[in-house]
Amino acid sequence: MSRLRTAVIVGAGQAGGRTAAQLRKQGWQDRILLLGEEADPPYERPPLSKEVLTQAADPLTGRLYAPEWYQENDVELRLACQVAALDLADRTLTLATGGRESWDVLVLATGCRARRLDCPGADLAGVTTLRTAADARTLSSGLQAGAEVVLVGGGFIGLELAASAAARGCSVTLLEARPQLLERALPNQLSDFLAARHRREGVELRLGVGVVAFEGEEKLQGLRLSDGSRLSADLAVIGVGALPNVELAQAAGLACQDGILVDSHCSAGGSVYALGDCSRHQDAWLGRPVRLESWENAERAPQAAAGAILDRPEPYGGVPWFWTDQYDVNLQLLGLKxxxxxxxxxxxxxxxxxxxxxxxxxxxxxxxxxxxxxxxxxxxxxxxxxxxxxxxxxxxxxxxxxxxxxxx
Ligand SMILES: Cc1cc2nc3c(=O)[nH]c(=O)nc-3n(C[C@H](O)[C@H](O)[C@H](O)COP(=O)(O)OP(=O)(O)OC[C@H]3O[C@@H](n4cnc5c(N)ncnc54)[C@H](O)[C@@H]3O)c2cc1C
CATH class of the missing domain: 3.30.390.30 (FAD/NAD-linked reductase, C-terminal dimerisation domain)
Known part of the structure; x- marks a missing residue:
C-alpha cells in the first residue's frame, strides 16, 4: 500500500482555503492540512471595509465554506496556529507552539499584513489598521455617529473606509501625502472624479499632507500634520498599503523580491508553491513577474497551483482585475497602470x-x-x-x- 502523502497549506485566508478546495476538486486523495494564524476560518476580505462597516454585517459574511465543509472534504483546519519555521531539506515545518509537521507538498499562502507608520504615537489606542475580521470588529465599534475619524492614506482601503465612516455619520478627514488620490493606480481624471464624490459626501480631503505624529495620553486625541496644522481625532486608521508576509519563506532560503518568487505554475521549486498576495508570479499573459493584491488572484491562482501539483499544469495569468465600492460608485479596474x-x-x-x-x-x-x-x-x-x-x-x-x- 502506498504511503499517504500530505499537502500542507500555510495561511488559511482566501488563497489558502481555495487551494484546499482545488486540490480536492482536481483529485488529491491524500491528506490536506490547512494552518492559519487567525482565529477565524477562511473568509474573503472585501466586505470588511464595505458592508461589514456600513451595515454592521458579520465580519465572516464572506466566509469561504460552511463549518461542516472541512470534515466533508477531509481538510484538517487548524486555526490560531502560526507556522514559525520551514525546513525545506527535511520537508518539515515547526509551529510557534513547538509542534512539527512533515509535508510532501507545501503551499505558502501567507498573504499580506497592513503597513504601519513609524511615527510617534502610532501605537496609541485609537490608532489602527484594517486587514482582518478581528480588526473590522474593533473598527466597527469605533465608528459611532459624530466620532472624529481620520484616514491616513488615500488608497483603496482609505477611500472605502472614508465612505463607510461617512455612511455611519462620522466626521471624516482623509489625508493623502501625494497630490492625487490613488496616483499609482488611476488616471488623474478618475482620481478627481472620486475626490469630488467624497467631498460631496462631506469628507474633508487633505491632499499633499502627511501625518507627523499621533498625539494623546494613552488614547488618541489628535494628529500633528506635515503642514504644521493639528487635527483632533477619536479614531485614526492607517491605510498606507500592505506588506507581503515573506519572512518565513525568506528565512527558509526561498527567493523573495517583494513577494515569494514563483513561476507561471505558482511553483518555487522542490514541491513548494506560493500564491495569493504573498507571491510574485511569472504571469503568462503579462509576460513578466507581478505581485497582485486582489480577490481574483486569490481565487484563480489556487486552480493553477493545484493543476501543477496534480501534473496537469496550465500556465497562470490573465488581465488583472480589481474592484472597489465607495458610496454608490462601483469602480472596476482591468490591467495595471x-x-x-x-x-x-x-x-x-x-x-x-x-x-x-x-x-x-x-x-x-x-x-x-x-x-x-x-x-x-x-x-x-x-x-x-x-x-x-x-x-x-x-x-x-x-x-x-x-x-x-x-x-x-
Ligand atoms: C479590507 C480589505 C478590502 C479588500 N477589498 C478588495 C476589493 O474590493 N477587491 C479586490 O479585488 N480585493 C480586495 N482586497 C484584497 C483581497 O482581499 C486580498 O487580495 C486577498 O484577501 C488575498 O488573499 P490571500 O489568501 O493571498 O491573503 P490573506 O487574505 O492575507 O490571507 C493570508 C492568511 O495567512 C495567514 N498567515 C500569515 N503568516 C502565517 C503563518 N506564518 N502561519 C500561519 N498563518 C499565516 C494570515 O494570518 C492570513 O490569515 C481587500 C483586502 C482588504 C484587507
Missing part, C-alpha cells in the same frame, strides 16, 4: 457611468469602468486578444464594445 500614449474616455462622467481606457499604440492596456460592470466582459476580451482599435470608435458609446471585439 503604465506609461501610456493615450487616454480615451467613453461616456460622460457627469452621468455617473463611464469608462476610461489607456491605450498603448492601438491596443487597450488599462481600463477603468465606473458603474459599468456589464461592460467588463467585452473590455476583457479586447485586452486579452490585444485587438487593435480605432480610438474614435472606442470613445463612441453608440459603437457597441462587443462589435469592437470582433475587430470592427
Amino acid at each position: 503604465q506609461p501610456l500614449e493615450r487616454e480615451v474616455l467613453r461616456g460622460d462622467p457627469e452621468s455617473g457611468s463611464f469608462l476610461s481606457f489607456g491605450l498603448a499604440g492601438e491596443r487597450v492596456v488599462t481600463a477603468a469602468l465606473v458603474n459599468a460592470g456589464r461592460e467588463r466582459r467585452p473590455v476583457k476580451q479586447l485586452m486579452e486578444g490585444r485587438i487593435p482599435l480605432d480610438a474614435d470608435a472606442l470613445a463612441d458609446p453608440d459603437v457597441p464594445l462587443k462589435q469592437l471585439t470582433k475587430g470592427g
Whole structure:
C-alpha cells in the first residue's frame, strides 16, 4: 500500500482555503492540512471595509465554506496556529507552539499584513489598521455617529473606509501625502472624479499632507500634520498599503523580491508553491513577474497551483482585475497602470457611468469602468486578444464594445 502523502497549506485566508478546495476538486486523495494564524476560518476580505462597516454585517459574511465543509472534504483546519519555521531539506515545518509537521507538498499562502507608520504615537489606542475580521470588529465599534475619524492614506482601503465612516455619520478627514488620490493606480481624471464624490459626501480631503505624529495620553486625541496644522481625532486608521508576509519563506532560503518568487505554475521549486498576495508570479499573459493584491488572484491562482501539483499544469495569468465600492460608485479596474500614449474616455462622467481606457499604440492596456460592470466582459476580451482599435470608435458609446471585439 502506498504511503499517504500530505499537502500542507500555510495561511488559511482566501488563497489558502481555495487551494484546499482545488486540490480536492482536481483529485488529491491524500491528506490536506490547512494552518492559519487567525482565529477565524477562511473568509474573503472585501466586505470588511464595505458592508461589514456600513451595515454592521458579520465580519465572516464572506466566509469561504460552511463549518461542516472541512470534515466533508477531509481538510484538517487548524486555526490560531502560526507556522514559525520551514525546513525545506527535511520537508518539515515547526509551529510557534513547538509542534512539527512533515509535508510532501507545501503551499505558502501567507498573504499580506497592513503597513504601519513609524511615527510617534502610532501605537496609541485609537490608532489602527484594517486587514482582518478581528480588526473590522474593533473598527466597527469605533465608528459611532459624530466620532472624529481620520484616514491616513488615500488608497483603496482609505477611500472605502472614508465612505463607510461617512455612511455611519462620522466626521471624516482623509489625508493623502501625494497630490492625487490613488496616483499609482488611476488616471488623474478618475482620481478627481472620486475626490469630488467624497467631498460631496462631506469628507474633508487633505491632499499633499502627511501625518507627523499621533498625539494623546494613552488614547488618541489628535494628529500633528506635515503642514504644521493639528487635527483632533477619536479614531485614526492607517491605510498606507500592505506588506507581503515573506519572512518565513525568506528565512527558509526561498527567493523573495517583494513577494515569494514563483513561476507561471505558482511553483518555487522542490514541491513548494506560493500564491495569493504573498507571491510574485511569472504571469503568462503579462509576460513578466507581478505581485497582485486582489480577490481574483486569490481565487484563480489556487486552480493553477493545484493543476501543477496534480501534473496537469496550465500556465497562470490573465488581465488583472480589481474592484472597489465607495458610496454608490462601483469602480472596476482591468490591467495595471503604465506609461501610456493615450487616454480615451467613453461616456460622460457627469452621468455617473463611464469608462476610461489607456491605450498603448492601438491596443487597450488599462481600463477603468465606473458603474459599468456589464461592460467588463467585452473590455476583457479586447485586452486579452490585444485587438487593435480605432480610438474614435472606442470613445463612441453608440459603437457597441462587443462589435469592437470582433475587430470592427
Ligand atoms: C479590507 C480589505 C478590502 C479588500 N477589498 C478588495 C476589493 O474590493 N477587491 C479586490 O479585488 N480585493 C480586495 N482586497 C484584497 C483581497 O482581499 C486580498 O487580495 C486577498 O484577501 C488575498 O488573499 P490571500 O489568501 O493571498 O491573503 P490573506 O487574505 O492575507 O490571507 C493570508 C492568511 O495567512 C495567514 N498567515 C500569515 N503568516 C502565517 C503563518 N506564518 N502561519 C500561519 N498563518 C499565516 C494570515 O494570518 C492570513 O490569515 C481587500 C483586502 C482588504 C484587507
